[in-house]
Amino acid sequence: MARKGENIYKRKDGRWEGRYISSRTTTGKAKYSSIYGKKYEDVKRKLLQKKVEQISDFTISKRTIKAEKYSEWLAYWIDKIEKKRVKKTTLSIYSRLVEVYINPSIGDLLLNEISSKKIDKFLEELQEKDLAPGTVRNIFNVVKKSLVDAYQQGYIREFPCKSVQLPKLIKHEVNTLTLAQQKKLECTALKETSCSAIIIALYSGMRIGEISGLQWRDIDFDEDMIYIRRTVSRIFSLDSVQTKTELTVGSPKSASSIRKIPIAKNLKNYLQEKRKNATSEYVIESSKELTEPRTITNRFKRILVETNLENINFHTLRHTFATRCLEQGMDIASLSKILGHQSTKMTLDTYAGSLMETRRKGISQLDTLLEIV
Incomplete structure (x- = not known):
C-alpha cells in the first residue's frame, strides 16, 4: 500500500x-x-x-498550477521563487520542514483547496505532536510565505492565512554554566594539543558554525580583533539524491553577524601559542582541513563525559559568555554587537534573566539611601 x-x-x-x-x-x-x-x-x-x-523544464501555467497539489506548488515555489531570495542554509531548512511536516499532512490538497480552516486544523495536529511553539511557527511561516506568493501571482483568489491563530511563544531562561562548571570544563579543554573550540566559545561568544569556519587570517593579533567572515553548516541536501546532507561554507546568518570581536589578553596569548604548531589555515583543524560543527559537537560531548557535566549543548557556551559579560557590567548594546544580534531587544529578551545579579546590586546601592530614624 x-x-x-x-x-x-x-x-x-x-x-x-x-x-x-x-x-x-x-x-x-x-x-x-x-x-x-x-x-x-x-x-x-x-x-x-x-x-x-x-x-x-517548463513554465507552469496558472491553469495547471491551480489544478496541482499543494506539494507540487511548494516544490516549484522553493526551486523557482524562494531560491532567489534566501540563503542555501535557509532553503534547506524550508525543504526539511516541507518534507517532514507539511507534505505528509496537507501536501495532497489541491492548491486552490487550501483554506483557513484547513490550516487551523493542520496547526492543531502539529501541536498535538508536542512540537515546540517556535517550531510550529517556523512551519507556519513556510506555509504562509508560499501562499503569499501564490496569491500575489494570481494562482489563488484569496489569501487563506489572515485569520489563523498561532500558539503563544513560551520564553525559557537560557541555560548557562556556573563559574565552577565553567572552570571544570576549561581545565579539561586546555589540555587539548590543538586549539579548543570550547575556549574560543567561552571567551568570544562565537556560534559553533562561526568557530568551524574561523581561519587564522581572520585573527588580527596587532589590532586584537577576531573577524567573523564565514560560517559552516551541515544542511539537508537540495541537489543530490545520493546524500541526505551536505556541508556548506557561506557568509554568516545575517548582516549583523558579519562583525569583529575584541580579543582579551589571555585569549590572545592562548591563540598565539596554538598558532605556532598549527598545520591548517583553519583555527580548529582536522586532518589539515576545517572541522565541521558535527565533529566539534562530538568532541564536546566526549569532554562532557570526562567532566561529568550533563544537559549541556555547545550553544550553552555562547550563553555562558554572554552571562559572564553581563555579570562583569558590560552594557547591552556592546554585548549585542559582539554576539551579532540584529537588535538590542533580542539581546535583552534572551538574557533578561541573567541580569538578576545586576538588579540585586542596583537595589543594594539604592538601599543605602534609606535612613532609618
Whole structure:
C-alpha cells in the first residue's frame, strides 16, 4: 500500500516504485511514469528530485498550477521563487520542514483547496505532536510565505492565512554554566594539543558554525580583533539524491553577524601559542582541513563525559559568555554587537534573566539611601 499522498508502492519483486505525472493530455488528464529503487527512501528522494526537474523544464501555467497539489506548488515555489531570495542554509531548512511536516499532512490538497480552516486544523495536529511553539511557527511561516506568493501571482483568489491563530511563544531562561562548571570544563579543554573550540566559545561568544569556519587570517593579533567572515553548516541536501546532507561554507546568518570581536589578553596569548604548531589555515583543524560543527559537537560531548557535566549543548557556551559579560557590567548594546544580534531587544529578551545579579546590586546601592530614624 502506498503511503498517503506519496504514490510510492512496494512491488511484489521487493523493489519500491514511485509514480509521478510525466505529462498531460490536451484535456488535462495526467500521464504517469515510474521510478524504481531498492529502498523506500531512495525512491522518495528521486521522486522529489524528478518533480523539481520537471518544474525547471517548463513554465507552469496558472491553469495547471491551480489544478496541482499543494506539494507540487511548494516544490516549484522553493526551486523557482524562494531560491532567489534566501540563503542555501535557509532553503534547506524550508525543504526539511516541507518534507517532514507539511507534505505528509496537507501536501495532497489541491492548491486552490487550501483554506483557513484547513490550516487551523493542520496547526492543531502539529501541536498535538508536542512540537515546540517556535517550531510550529517556523512551519507556519513556510506555509504562509508560499501562499503569499501564490496569491500575489494570481494562482489563488484569496489569501487563506489572515485569520489563523498561532500558539503563544513560551520564553525559557537560557541555560548557562556556573563559574565552577565553567572552570571544570576549561581545565579539561586546555589540555587539548590543538586549539579548543570550547575556549574560543567561552571567551568570544562565537556560534559553533562561526568557530568551524574561523581561519587564522581572520585573527588580527596587532589590532586584537577576531573577524567573523564565514560560517559552516551541515544542511539537508537540495541537489543530490545520493546524500541526505551536505556541508556548506557561506557568509554568516545575517548582516549583523558579519562583525569583529575584541580579543582579551589571555585569549590572545592562548591563540598565539596554538598558532605556532598549527598545520591548517583553519583555527580548529582536522586532518589539515576545517572541522565541521558535527565533529566539534562530538568532541564536546566526549569532554562532557570526562567532566561529568550533563544537559549541556555547545550553544550553552555562547550563553555562558554572554552571562559572564553581563555579570562583569558590560552594557547591552556592546554585548549585542559582539554576539551579532540584529537588535538590542533580542539581546535583552534572551538574557533578561541573567541580569538578576545586576538588579540585586542596583537595589543594594539604592538601599543605602534609606535612613532609618
